Amino acid sequence: MLAYILRRLWQMVPTLFGVMLLLFILFNWVGGDPSYILAGKSFSAETLANIRHQLGLDKSLPEQFLIFVQQVLTLDFGTSWSTQQPVADILGSRIGPSLTLALPMLLVSLLLSVIIAAIVAYVRGSLTDRLVTLICTLAMSVSALVYIIAGQYWLAHKLGWFPILGWSDSLATNLWLYVPLPLLLGLVVSLAPDIRFYRSCFVEEMNHDYVRTARAKGLSEQVIMLKHVMRNALIPVVTSLMMSLPYLFLGALLLERFFGIPGMGNEVLNAVDRSDFPVIKAITIYVALATMLFNLLADIVYKLIDPRVQLK
Amino acid sequence: MMKKRILVATIAALAATGAQAADMNKVLRVAFNVPETGFDPAKVSDTYSGAILENVFDPLVTYDYLARPAKVIPNTTVALPTVSADGKVYTFKLKPGIYFAPDAAFKGQKRELTAADYAYSIKRHLDPTINSPWSFLVDGRFAGVDALVKAAGKGALNYDTQVEGIRVLDKYTLQLTLNEGNYNFLQILAMPAFGAVAREAIEAYASNTNAKPVGTGPYTLKEWKPGNKIILEANPNFRKLVINGQTLPKVGRVEVSIIEEEQPLWLAFVNQQLDISGIPQAALQEALVIDPKNPLNVKLQDKYAKQGIQLERKKDLEITYQFFNMQDPVVGGDAKEKIALRRAIAMAFPRNETIAAIRRGQAVPVHYVIPEGVAGHNPAFKGAVKYDPAAANALLDRFGYKVGADGLRTQPDGKPLSIEMATGTSGIDKQWNEYWQKAFDSLKIRLTFKYGKWNELNKANRQNKLQMWGLAWGADYPDGENFMQLLYGKNAGDANSANFKNAEYDRLFEASLQLPDGAERNKLYDAMNKIVVAQQPWIFGDTRIRSSLAHRYVKNFKLHPLLNTTWRYIDLQK
Numbered sequence: 001m002l003a004y005i006l007r008r009l010w011q012m013v014p015t016l017f018g019v020m021l022l023l024f025i026l027f028n029w030v031g032g033d034p035s036y037i038l039a040g041k042s043f044s045a046e047t048l049a050n051i052r053h054q055l056g057l058d059k060s061l062p063e064q065f066l067i068f069v070q071q072v073l074t075l076d077f078g079t080s081w082s083t084q085q086p087v088a089d090i091l092g093s094r095i096g097p098s099l100t101l102a103l104p105m106l107l108v109s110l111l112l113s114v115i116i117a118a119i120v121a122y123v124r125g126s127l128t129d130r131l132v133t134l135i136c137t138l139a140m141s142v143s144a145l146v147y148i149i150a151g152q153y154w155l156a157h158k159l160g161w162f163p164i165l166g167w168s169d170s171l172a173t174n175l176w177l178y179v180p181l182p183l184l185l186g187l188v189v190s191l192a193p194d195i196r197f198y199r200s201c202f203v204e205e206m207n208h209d210y211v212r213t214a215r216a217k218g219l220s221e222q223v224i225m226l227k228h229v230m231r232n233a234l235i236p237v238v239t240s241l242m243m244s245l246p247y248l249f250l251g252a253l254l255l256e257r258f259f260g261i262p263g264m265g266n267e268v269l270n271a272v273d274r275s276d277f278p279v280i281k282a283i284t285i286y287v288a289l290a291t292m293l294f295n296l297l298a299d300i301v302y303k304l305i306d307p308r309v310q311l312k
Numbered sequence: 313m314m315k316k317r318i319l320v321a322t323i324a325a326l327a328a329t330g331a332q333a334a335d336m337n338k339v340l341r342v343a344f345n346v347p348e349t350g351f352d353p354a355k356v357s358d359t360y361s362g363a364i365l366e367n368v369f370d371p372l373v374t375y376d377y378l379a380r381p382a383k384v385i386p387n388t389t390v391a392l393p394t395v396s397a398d399g400k401v402y403t404f405k406l407k408p409g410i411y412f413a414p415d416a417a418f419k420g421q422k423r424e425l426t427a428a429d430y431a432y433s434i435k436r437h438l439d440p441t442i443n444s445p446w447s448f449l450v451d452g453r454f455a456g457v458d459a460l461v462k463a464a465g466k467g468a469l470n471y472d473t474q475v476e477g478i479r480v481l482d483k484y485t486l487q488l489t490l491n492e493g494n495y496n497f498l499q500i501l502a503m504p505a506f507g508a509v510a511r512e513a514i515e516a517y518a519s520n521t522n523a524k525p526v527g528t529g530p531y532t533l534k535e536w537k538p539g540n541k542i543i544l545e546a547n548p549n550f551r552k553l554v555i556n557g558q559t560l561p562k563v564g565r566v567e568v569s570i571i572e573e574e575q576p577l578w579l580a581f582v583n584q585q586l587d588i589s590g591i592p593q594a595a596l597q598e599a600l601v602i603d604p605k606n607p608l609n610v611k612l613q614d615k616y617a618k619q620g621i622q623l624e625r626k627k628d629l630e631i632t633y634q635f636f637n638m639q640d641p642v643v644g645g646d647a648k649e650k651i652a653l654r655r656a657i658a659m660a661f662p663r664n665e666t667i668a669a670i671r672r673g674q675a676v677p678v679h680y681v682i683p684e685g686v687a688g689h690n691p692a693f694k695g696a697v698k699y700d701p702a703a704a705n706a707l708l709d710r711f712g713y714k715v716g717a718d719g720l721r722t723q724p725d726g727k728p729l730s731i732e733m734a735t736g737t738s739g740i741d742k743q744w745n746e747y748w749q750k751a752f753d754s755l756k757i758r759l760t761f762k763y764g765k766w767n768e769l770n771k772a773n774r775q776n777k778l779q780m781w782g783l784a785w786g787a788d789y790p791d792g793e794n795f796m797q798l799l800y801g802k803n804a805g806d807a808n809s810a811n812f813k814n815a816e817y818d819r820l821f822e823a824s825l826q827l828p829d830g831a832e833r834n835k836l837y838d839a840m841n842k843i844v845v846a847q848q849p850w851i852f853g854d855t856r857i858r859s860s861l862a863h864r865y866v867k868n869f870k871l872h873p874l875l876n877t878t879w880r881y882i883d884l885q886k
Contacts (some may be wrong), residue, residue: 036767037776040357040445041785042807050466051443083538084522093537149575157579164579180863188724257573262540266572267532270347270539275767 004311012292019288020072024065031273034081055081077282087282097167098251098263100174105186110241113194121202122225139192148258151185165260168270182255201233234305242298246290334546336564338884341587343571347539350522354436355504356446362504363876369507369527372430373498375874377881382874384498388425399493406484411549413532417516419420425528427486429508431478432471439469446505449861451628454478455489471657488550495828499789530561530880542568547655562883570841588862620864625857626871629685629787630676632853635810643731649724652711654848658697659704660751667854670743675854680841683855685873687829688792688837695845695850701754721756730758734769734781773809783809790874792837796821799844810849817843
């Protein structure tokens with residue numbers, strides 16, 4: 001196992017290098033020139049040249065890439081080009097609010113969707129199953145933006161059950177006052193596709209021969225579902241979960257914008273809008289690292305769930 | 313006038329209860345719909361950052377809150393400066409006893425504002441290591457400063473070198489000597505960017521001056537979560553500022569939320585999570601009764617009027633325009649057929665439709681390079697061409713832009729005619745593009761769009777790679793020069809985005825610089841506008857009208873044409 005982990009970690013190096021190269025090329029190709037934002041609305045060629053010099057944009061591309069490599073090795077991405085704030089401070093202050101919303105959303109969504117999916121898979125073909133499938137299909141066909149706009153309008157404005165928006169320095173205040181509505185709307189958006197997907201996983205497993213054999217052996221439906229079907233069906237669930245974990249760091253853009261949550265989602269958008277390459281670099285690298293690490297974690301969890309899985 | 317009287321009466325009535333310092337229990341909650349970038353006066357130029365600068369820093373002079381048209385008055389000076397007979401030497405006498413907000417940079421000492429602080433603050437705009445976005449306002453303006461800047465090369469300016477143009481005569485006396493007389497100079501100095509910073513504070517926070525603003529203004533930055541929240545608190549060292557018997561500021565804390573989406577911004581105001589707010593485009597119909605015959609005639613919807621919500625409106629000191637690149641071989645140049653092409657495009661654009669549909673009627677057409685409210689504006693001058701697609705087509709026919717077999721026009725020399733317009737990628741850009749497409753279709757001219765972010769398009773324009781692009785220009789100061797310079801030949805490739813070069817226009821512009829605001833200068837402006845109309849480097853756009861709302865308990869709510877915020881004058885009586 002240790003050898004496998006070490007090998008996978010080593011394999012991350014070229015992958016990360018590829019991500020860096022791709023990001024660097026893309027930014028220099030379509031990322032926009034931030035010096036034209038910083039210079040203001042009227043400026044001289046000297047001012048522009050000074051800004052480019054200070055940002056290091058007058059260096060050759062290989063030199064700029066080498067600086068990028070150094071930044072990744074030290075995980076020090078310097079300061080934001082647009083606000084001059086240290087990138088580490090920016091990300092440090094953004095990650096907390098994003099996780100405060102996204103983590104409970106992920107956990108509650110996972111729990112609810114797995115339970116509902118297991119139940120409807122168990123009663124597949126019944127009216128309940130068809131009704132849930134229909135509701136899920138309808139729910140999936142509505143844009144997330146509609147839920148957010150309608151939810152905020154009705155639940156916060158018309159009914160006054162929640163504040164329209166806001167964020168506090170206190171975690172407790174956030175969890176009981178500001179998170180519930182975006183959390184609820186986030187769940188509404190994410191539950192339907194998750195239930196559909198997990199239901200398919202369960203149904204597929206329940207159609208396998210080993211389930212029939214288990215029944216023939218006289219095992220109870222409860223044991224078959226929880227001990228046999230669940231274990232095998234969990235592998236795609238774990239895959240889906242692990243794939244979504246890195247995106248927790250990116251936050252929920254729309255929810256953050258509509259509910260005034262100072263998370264990563266808005267920061268990403270602003271950074272792209274302002275061609276703020278240090279912030280873009282840092283976020284991309286951290287998300288790439290998180291994706292690779294969670295993929296590795298997913299493989300390890302497969303092994304824990306099903307000992308038959310061989311890690312090679 | 314009536315509103316003004318009521319406001320003055322209110323202030324007077326409040327004054328009767330006695331002057332009072334800021335009440336720390338009073339919290340004014342407002343919002344920006346675009347994130348700020350920072351709070352170093354020499355480093356930021358966006359409106360939203362400027363709104364904070366206005367409250368943290370003190371320029372030498374400012375604007376009278378109540379006077380209309382806007383009037384410059386002393387701020388930290390005992391009076392307006394004395395000006396030499398040739399209009400080049402300005403001498404400012406500072407009020408003694410003005411102190412910076414307490415800060416660790418002052419090591420526990422009370423730090424008094426001096427003339428040297430203003431000298432330092434002005435010089436920062438010329439420092440090559442700072443790259444001030446406002447350097448264009450001071451570059452080459454002060455006597456002897458160019459040599460200082462040149463000596464700095466790409467390094468930092470030597471702030472200790474005395475130069476003729478920026479002299480500290482004594483602790484409280486600052487003398488500024490200009491290379492040329494300039495009638496807008498005080499208005500430039502009234503801008504938030506020219507507020508005084510303390511050198512020791514700037515040096516103490518050199519790595520992050522944007523996050524550590526230390527000024528002498530009515531408020532001080534208490535907390536900053538970039539792009540999310542800005543909290544200001546009353547500056548405990550703020551001088552005694554009494555206006556109409558009231559000690560200002562009244563409100564102890566200002567909380568600014570950044571709300572970029574329209575719905576939460578509007579609902580937050582309606583639900584009293586905000587005290588003051590603009591009306592987002594999407595909520596205009598919900599908030600206002602707009603007279604369909606005259607959309608500028610508006611009033612609050614009854615349900616909001618009954619709640620005592622106050623409505624204030626102001627016409628922005630701005631113009632929008634679509635420029636042609638005058639150096640472009642297809643749309644530029646002085647040749648008659650090129651002018652005809654530009655004129656025809658202008659005639660085919662349904663400006664009134666866009667005002668009705670996109671601006672929801674809350675804008676007025678531009679007819680003059682200088683907008684209303686800015687010195688030099690001429691309301692009688694109607695420079696915009698009339699919407700007339702049929703006449704536009706006839707004009708193109710007359711100048712040889714023939715319709716080919718593919719149903720599209722060619723250039724007079726038979727080459728294909730295709731025009732590329734630069735545009736952004738937002739939803740509102742798409743709306744504009746639809747109208748432009750419609751205009752070009754009506755002329756049978758092929759139109760393509762070059763999409764890009766603002767900075768990329770700006771770069772392309774400076775590299776002379778654009779044919780057409782739409783821009784807006786807001787007044788830095790309320791003088792016609794700030795607008796007429798947009799077509800001055802020496803500014804081509806910079807503020808003069810159209811690369812317009814016309815010797816007569818330039819001559820008139822240079823002559824206008826020698827004149828104060830008045831009939832003589834206005835004649836020159838009229839002549840310059842006639843050149844613009846004749847040459848058509850721009851298609852005039854519109855000037856937007858902003859509506860702002862405040863809840864019943866917000867007192868002294870009045871918009872100012874130039875001040876971004878009036879928080880220091882506001883009181884809350886819930």
